[in-house]
Amino acid sequence: MTPTPAPLLTVRDLRVVIGGRHILHGVDLEVAASGTTALLGRNGAGKTTTVRGILGLVPRTGSVLLAGEETVRLTTYALVRKGIGYAPEDRGVFAALTVAENLRLAERPGAGEPAYDLVYELFPELKLRARQAAGTLSGGQQQMVAIARTLLNGNRLIIADEPTKGLAPKVVTEVAQVLERAAEAVPVLLVEQNLAVVRRLARHCVVLADGRTAHRGPAADLLADAEAARRLLGVGSTGRPTAGAPVRTAARPAARTTEADA
Numbered sequence: 287m288t289p290t291p292a293p294l295l296t297v298r299d300l301r302v303v304i305g306g307r308h309i310l311h312g313v314d315l316e317v318a319a320s321g322t323t324a325l326l327g328r329n330g331a332g333k334t335t336t337v338r339g340i341l342g343l344v345p346r347t348g349s350v351l352l353a354g355e356e357t358v359r360l361t362t363y364a365l366v367r368k369g370i371g372y373a374p375e376d377r378g379v380f381a382a383l384t385v386a387e388n389l390r391l392a393e394r395p396g397a398g399e400p401a402y403d404l405v406y407e408l409f410p411e412l413k414l415r416a417r418q419a420a421g422t423l424s425g426g427q428q429q430m431v432a433i434a435r436t437l438l439n440g441n442r443l444i445i446a447d448e449p450t451k452g453l454a455p456k457v458v459t460e461v462a463q464v465l466e467r468a469a470e471a472v473p474v475l476l477v478e479q480n481l482a483v484v485r486r487l488a489r490h491c492v493v494l495a496d497g498r499t500a501h502r503g504p505a506a507d508l509l510a511d512a513e514a515a516r517r518l519l520g521v522g523s524t525g526r527p528t529a530g531a532p533v534r535t536a537a538r539p540a541a542r543t544t545e546a547d548a
């Protein structure tokens with residue numbers, strides 16, 4: 287039997303306190319050395335904070351091992367240089383700059399020749415729109431710029447935070463296709479609420495609840511278990527939020543998890 291490869295990223299007891307408020311109470315997760323690992327959970331469970339904790343964008347304690355090397359005390363800048371590419375939830379494109387300028391800004395000195403061939407093979411549209419101001423792109427096209435930037439520098443890991451959020455069904459499918467191909471080249475940690483996308487892309491999943499790890503395992507097993515999906519994600523077998531899903535008390539929307547569109 288072939289031994290299972292060691293995880294690329296191992297997070298242990300990740301804790302985040304912001305403004306005196308405990309947001310993460312000890313998250314444990316692994317990102318597999320290949321393919322896509324999905325980070326799931328209801329709204330407000332702590333997914334984005336976990337990603338930001340891994341990247342050092344918020345003060346954190348615990349352990350974050352990248353290929354066995356402890357990174358929890360590194361700055362975000364140092365972590366990026368170690369080969370973590372990040373496509374944030376808000377996409378982070380520079381609206382006034384062109385597509386080509388956005389990509390050029392992402393080039394990292396010392397990371398070797400930027401992989402424009404790969405980027406333009408995956409995103410031919412970005413080549414056609416190289417001179418267009420990024421602020422005038424559609425949401426899906428901006429998302430492609432955000433993902434393309436993570437692929438330029440031969441990164442070892444890509445973290446994509448809700449890349450399909452707010453996109454039209456057809457565009458969700460396009461972004462999912464691109465992520466699928468990207469994950470053939472680089473392991474991906476994918477924060478995602480669209481369960482059809484998770485079903486299509488993710489081999490493994492980690493579910494957070496209230497700032498803690500509530501479940502880890504094969505994504506297909508969780509999605510096949512309607513009771514577990516309902517309990518952990520607040521969705522029924524249709525993938526729609528169930529009557530028992532928690533009512534949001536904060537200004538956030540109700541759990542948006544859906545099975546539609548991929």
Ligand SMILES: Nc1ncnc2c1ncn2[C@@H]1O[C@H](COP(=O)(O)OP(=O)(O)OP(=O)(O)O)[C@@H](O)[C@H]1O
Pocket residue numbers: 304305307309327328329330331332333334335336536538
């Ligand atoms: N800077 C902050 N200051 C105070 N509270 C915060 C801050 N960032 C996050 N939180 C709180 O921490 C909790 C987790 O937020 P987080 O954005 O990590 O959740 P999430 O699982 O990504 O949610 P969603 O799916 O809705 O994006 C929420 O209750 C949120 O309001």
